[in-house]
Structures are given as C-alpha cells and as structure tokens.
Amino acid sequence: MEMSTAVTVFVVAMVAGFLLVFGVVVLKMMRDVIKLEHLLSEPGNNPKASLSRFQLFVFTFVVAGLFLVLSIENGQIIEIPQSVLGLLGISGGSYLVSKGIK
Numbered sequence: 001m002e003m004s005t006a007v008t009v010f011v012v013a014m015v016a017g018f019l020l021v022f023g024v025v026v027l028k029m030m031r032d033v034i035k036l037e038h039l040l041s042e043p044g045n046n047p048k049a050s051l052s053r054f055q056l057f058v059f060t061f062v063v064a065g066l067f068l069v070l071s072i073e074n075g076q077i078i079e080i081p082q083s084v085l086g087l088l089g090i091s092g093g094s095y096l097v098s099k100g101i102k
Contacts (some may be wrong), residue, residue, distance in 0.1 A: 007076045015072060052098040059091040 028034045039052060041047040060088050070078045 004075065011071055011075060011077065014077075015068070018068065046096040050098070056091050056095045059088060063088060 020030060024033065029036060035046075038055060042050050042053075063080075067078050067080060
C-alpha cells in the first residue's frame with residue numbers, strides 16, 4: 001500500500017468513526033438519554049443563557065469541523081496551528097473563570 005493510499009484510508013476511517021459517534025450521540029439526544037436542557041445555560045432554579053458556554057460550544061465545533069473538512073479535502077490530517085489551539089484555550093479558560101466566579 002502506498003503512503004498516500006494509507007493516509008487516505010486512515011482519513012476515511014477517521015471520518016467514518018466520527019460520523020458513527022456523531023450519529024450515536026444524535027440518536028441518544030433524540031431519545032432523551034442525553035439531556036440538552038443546560039447545554040448553553042447555567043443550571044439552577046432560574047436558568048439563564050451563558051455566553052461563555054455558548055462561546056466554548058461554537059468555537060470548538062467550528063474549529064473541529066473546519067479542520068475535518070480541510071483534512072478530507074487534502075487527503076491527510078492537517079496540523080492545527082498553535083494560534084488556533086491558543087484561541088480554543090482562551091475560550092475554555094473563559095468558561096472555567098466564569099464557573100470559578102460563581
């Protein structure tokens with residue numbers, strides 16, 4: 001097997017695995033096994049929207065989706081730049097700081 005063929009097979013296997021896990025999670029959400037009531041809001045008697053939770057949620061899925069699409073287009077796994085990892089760290093850090101304040 002050539003190196004480029006091996007990489008293509010690996011990327012296809014990774015995408016198939018990701019789609020399988022994503023499908024299982026969506027199925028569990030549809031059957032209310034995974035509750036989404038407090039995904040973007042703070043838990044409590046009077047739940048309010050949480051900007052830090054929303055930011056972490058959106059940034060993570062946008063970056064993951066972008067690099068997944070780029071990896072599929074190139075046929076190999078794209079290295080994530082340190083600046084992007086830093087931005088994800090800042091997003092996660094803002095969520096942790098907001099949890100620490102409360």
